[in-house]
Amino acid sequence: MIEFRFVVGDLARMSFAYSPLQEAVYSLRCWCDPARYPHQRPWLRRLAPVFQRQDTELLTALIAPRLWIPDFLTPRPERPRPVFARQLETLRATPPHVLEPEFTAAYGTGFDGLPQVLRDGLAGPDRLLDRICRALDGYWRDCLAPDWWPRAHTVLEADLAHRGKVLAEEGARGLFASLDPRLAWDGDVLTMTKKLDRNPWPAADIDIGGRGLVLIPTMFALGAHTNIDYALPPLLSYPARGRATISETPPPATDEALTRLLGAPRARILHLLRDPTSTTELAHLLNVTPGAVSQHLSVLYDAGLLTRTRSGRSVRYALSELGERLCG
Template identity: 80%
Template sequence: MIEFRFVVGDLARTSFAYSPLQEAVYSLRCWRDPARYPHQRPWLRRLGPAFGRQDTELLTALVAPSLWLPDFLTPRPDRPRPAVERQLAELGRTPPDVVGAQFTAAYGSAPLPPVVRRGLADPAALLARIVAALDGYWRDCLAPDWWPRVHAVLEADLAHRGKILAEEGAGGLFASLDPRLSWSGEVLTLVKKFDRHPWPEADIEIGGRGLVLIPTMFALGAHTNIDPVLPPLLSYPARGRATISETPPPATGEAVTRLLGAARARLLHLLREPASTTELAHRLGVTPGAVSQHLSVLYDAGLLTRARSGRSVRYVRSELGERLCG
């Protein structure tokens, strides 16, 4: 059992973020145990040749047989939507003495792989190699196509959780993240009963540090750092993560398709969850300009609403659009 203890003001400091670096590091679990992530298999097949050109000896060694990872690889995001370059720079500033200790904690009783054992003779050099390997893996394998799809899922998750918080309060929000979470008003409890590698019990004081909630594509349930002394965070399964392998949906409803055309009907179908022009373009395999033209028509017809989110504008079906699709 893991308990997060809140005092006055801690709930107000609880926030959401997602982490490109965490998703990159967690995705390495797929190469270690692809059977646990069936919705990622089509991507693994497509990315296999590019992954084979990476520093695979080191990248696969970052994941222990239990699928645990050293905590320093996934630092807590310092903002809601950090750039991966910023996170890699932060990773590179990890104190060298932390590297060996956290590899040992992640691997537990399992032996460290040779590449790690050799590297720990010079932890600073090993850390530099890890940063370079993750940077290459991100640029060559994930950034071109995989990340835009994941980014859309994570953005939609944040919008969904914000709606739950507004309508149901903190209790409803925490319950939506994982049924094993319970909220008493002062303590958030995570009970982990059936894990193959159960977490040690922990009593974590938020203590004004804020709890950061992070959706991920690579979790079957909520979890936190191995080391409970680190700044508190809680990763949880992103809503809609199984859609990562979907091909663009057909335009549903013959009448709607005849009315709007196949392209606009498909967009309206996709916009049951908020998305930006760029995200929709990646999902449909078309140019952002083409998507923008269709979105303008749908918005002018009252079928969509839009709101600015950071640097992008996100669209979602309006009440009229929902009724039309219903």
């Protein structure tokens, strides 16, 4: 059982944040134990070829067998909506001497129980830290940032909005109950109890003591949890509401839906621009004036649905990548 003890003013200083770096690190749990996160399996299948080109030996070693993670890899966010690059700078500034004790704490073993890649790396912890940062940066850039993070970001933003509404309508007791049934609030102490588990938490009293408790939704948790080192600035990660929707596939765009969205003239222009076409050619095909076509093209171009290139005295328009995806 872990108890977070609040004093006067601590509840007012409590805040919410999400963490792209934490999500990147936590997502490595999926590669170690995919059965635990069934809603992520479609993404795992899609990303597997790209992931295999990463520094997988090191990345998977960051996750201990019981899925615990060294605290230095997931520093408490300094603002509600941090960006990955800034958080990576914070990670790079980690004092190298903390790596060995935090890895052994996560693994629950001595130095000899660590994977070989970590034992070798800890001979030069500054170089190991640099390798970790480069590996996480490549993993984020190649695997998560293009498609996965935009979907996850939407879920996390929606969670923050929902929790704020619960706090306003039901108070702290209702808020904590909504995060995890293992949390109990009595007005001064937030108790977190973990029962019937192979890896129970060590009992602890954590004094918030004016440091503020940061609540962090995540796509990769089955229940609320906190740092391994209870002396660190207090945080509480909890399962994001709606995280199972991450793998929902949106319905394909249909001609009817596209027409309702854009209007018939612009929807037809998009279909005609599957092949690069000039304004004059479009006007002829649509039997309208070039001026009317130009107005529609300007709107579609500004929306990022078209590209344009000059060919002599004429400008030829074509679908952008976004336009192609919209048209299916």
